[in-house]
Amino acid sequence: MVDDAADRATDTFVAHRNLLFTVAYEMLGSAADAEDVLQETWLRWSEVDLAEVRDQRAYLIRITTRQALNRLRTMKRRKEAYVGPWLPEPLVTASDVAQDAELADSVSMALMLVLETLSPTERAVFVLREAFDVSYEEIADAVDKSPGAVRQIAHRARKHIDARRPRQAVSPRETRAALDSFRRALLTGDIQAMLDVLAPEVVLLSDGGGVKQAARRPIIGADKVARFIVGGSGKFEAEITDEATMVNGSPALLVRLDGENDGIMAIHVEDARITGIYYIRNPEKLTRVTRETPLTLR
Template sequence: MTEDDAFTEHRPLLFTIAYEMLGSVADAEDVLQESYLRWSAVDRAAIEHPRAYLVRVVTRQSLNHLRAVKARREDYVGPWLPEPIRTAPEVTEDAILAESVSMAMMLVLETLNPTERAVFVLHDVFGYTHGEIATSVGKTEVTVRQIAHRARGHVHARRRRFEPDSDATRAIVRRFLLAATTGEIQALMDLLAPDVVEISDGGGKATAARRPITGRDDVARFALGVARTGITATTRIEHAVHNGMPAALCLTDGRLDWLLAFEIHHGRITGLYAVRNPDKLHRARTVRPLDRGDLQPWKP
């Protein structure tokens, strides 16, 4: 196997790890580029397990990136959402993977420190042992075990349940869009959970709510206002699956203006995630292969 073959074989796994740690397609691609350069320069004859080596390199590079972007995100204008990623149908068949890349989970991961995030992602999503993870994060196995316990408790206390994309959830999305565009506020209210939350990310580069909107009444009125001012005769709406969730893409003259991902639980919309920042939209229509690997021992 050549160096290119090994990197290409494991690229979906490496990209998934980097994306879950960074919440950004652009940053994940940068990490993979840096990791490939390191992989190209190493003496591969001395590497018994290429996948283990590549996962360690990507983890370390992701940690470096995450520490660097933390300050940048603290200065972000308005709410920050992860860069949406278009997911293939098979992602929704893997419940752990679908939840791990959901908008809600990615927001929870943002509240962890970089090491906690790396440990949680590698252990709870990808199934690596504490000992295996210790070699990547530069901690002892005992310390990693403690970090994992703390991170898991933090995540489980804040996680939000949702139903992956399906015929049923897509039908709810269609009803929501119809009600919003026709001004049927009661129909909207019937689709929203009482504690529904709407989060808009404009990044200071597009019009968006500067803080989360909560509650059925306020979210319904906000949705009607957006539909009234943002959807015109030239607007086209596409249905898609992003981050394992049903989504609607709003396009004007072929340009993606905003993406709306729907969090649905027990037949009601519990979360709406609207991405309007153009920096996060120009890659949003490309399907990205995601992979959790074969979940076999890492063999560091």
């Protein structure tokens, strides 16, 4: 009977693993920390009496949320000491993620960055309610608040996010077209061609983590961004190549120097022009760029 219960616990956890990883990743922005949260979730789940659990999916999400909240609070100290801008860890995703508009939006680099402006509890409530459609009552159990308080937090978080999130969503095809134009301008060093694809208010964020060279502050404005990118690429003595990939549900580039992975360049597009460029060079955040990570909201 003990072995049977352990098998059922394992089967249930495995069946929901991708969902739980997605919950943890959206809350943390770090795949490595999300994996640690799943380990902690499994340890607690393996000790649960399944006969006492009415909704196993909800119970697992509750454990994952609590562990992620604990991790978020420790990550805050790490981020405060981080060198330069902190960007979410990029995940290579299957092409079908891009076809699921709700999933692609919830894990997009642009939204993940906005989520960073929320408090840990606000982020947990927003993610669970908006992305995973968890009930207020279940969220209340996960964050140790009353359902009424959770409703207020959800309203406040949604208002905060709506004021800061990108104004519109575009198709992967439109993003790919803008990325191709940007790539051609980068490879040829044509600043005017790059200016043509950059929005006037474009923002470049680069994350080297103090290990790789990167801008310590955001670079704002098409002219400054174009000259920084074209000028920076000219300083590399190594051969620069790139490979089209899908990152966080959107087209992106895997950049290589002399054949070695150097970084992921993701973009956000509005009205056919690039409004955001996110270049992640920190090696600790590039461990998943050669394999797909399965994500799901269900």
